[in-house]
Amino acid sequence: MNEQHALRKSLLSARRNLDDDYRDNASLEIQRRFLRSRYFFSSQRIACYIAMRDEVDTSMVFDRAWRAGKAIFAPVVVPGRQLRFLRVLRKTPLQRSKFGLWEPLHGEEIAPAKLDVVVTPGVAIDRHFHRIGMGGGYYDRTFSFLRDERNWLHPKLVGLVFDCQKVEKIAANPWDIRLYSAFSESY
Numbered sequence: 001m002n003e004q005h006a007l008r009k010s011l012l013s014a015r016r017n018l019d020d021d022y023r024d025n026a027s028l029e030i031q032r033r034f035l036r037s038r039y040f041f042s043s044q045r046i047a048c049y050i051a052m053r054d055e056v057d058t059s060m061v062f063d064r065a066w067r068a069g070k071a072i073f074a075p076v077v078v079p080g081r082q083l084r085f086l087r088v089l090r091k092t093p094l095q096r097s098k099f100g101l102w103e104p105l106h107g108e109e110i111a112p113a114k115l116d117v118v119v120t121p122g123v124a125i126d127r128h129f130h131r132i133g134m135g136g137g138y139y140d141r142t143f144s145f146l147r148d149e150r151n152w153l154h155p156k157l158v159g160l161v162f163d164c165q166k167v168e169k170i171a172a173n174p175w176d177i178r179l180y181s182a183f184s185e186s187y
Contacts, residue, residue: 003171008132011124014164015054023162026185027057030160033183034119035064039158043116047073047085047155050094050102055121056160066090073110075138076103083142085110112142115155120179122159129179130170131159143177156180 018026034040046065051057065072066089073085077097086092086107093105112118120139124132133139143157159182166184 004132005135007167007170008123008135011132011165011167015123015162018054018162018164023054024057026162027051028060029185030056030162030183031058031060033185033187034061034158034160037158037181037183039117039156039181040064043070045071045073045110045114045116046119047075047110047112047115047117048119049121050074050088051121052101056162058119058160061119062088071110073107073115074102074104077101077138081136081138081141083112083138085112085115113145113154118143118155118157120157120159122161122165122179122182124165124167124170125159125161125179125182126167126170128169129159129182130172130176131179131182132170137175140175140177144175146177153180158182160184 048058048061062072072088074088075083076086078084086104086109088104092107094102095105097103122131122133157179159179161182161184163184163186
């Protein structure tokens with residue numbers, strides 16, 4: 001078992017074992033921190049995952065974006081291990097993907113490079129904003145254009161994680177796309 005796989009397994013277990021009240025309160029605080037940030041205020045086109053299982057909840061991010069008149073998009077998994085981003089309105093119907101993710105059934109599509117900020121889920125994050133996801137590489141493939149220094153700042157990828165998901169160092173692979181910033185209940 002490689003180091004990332006072992007770390008992913010350990011941190012998924014830690015996240016799953018969080019007390020429900022703690023998870024709910026921490027999710028609220030994490031969302032508040034993001035919503036008070038320049039990343040939210042300076043963005044008009046936001047992509048955000050729809051939380052599943054025990055991930056940091058994102059319902060407040062969607063609600064605040066709608067109330068602020070911002071366009072908010074959710075990822076949809078497509079062949080080739082890539083993501084498309086479809087606009088989500090309050091009444092947009094959602095469906096479960098083959099991976100168990102909630103995805104919009106339809107909506108206006110936006111090119112990833114046209115987004116201002118992308119709120120990403122994660123299993124682990126280190127102090128340099130290297131991220132470990134679920135292991136499919138979808139965000140890394142979709143945002144591979146960010147490896148080019150000319151594109152590094154747009155869109156900004158921002159992670160939402162619980163404190164128990166923060167680690168000292170992640171051994172990054174050459175294809176990994178680093179986050180621009182991250183929010184947890186304590187930072």
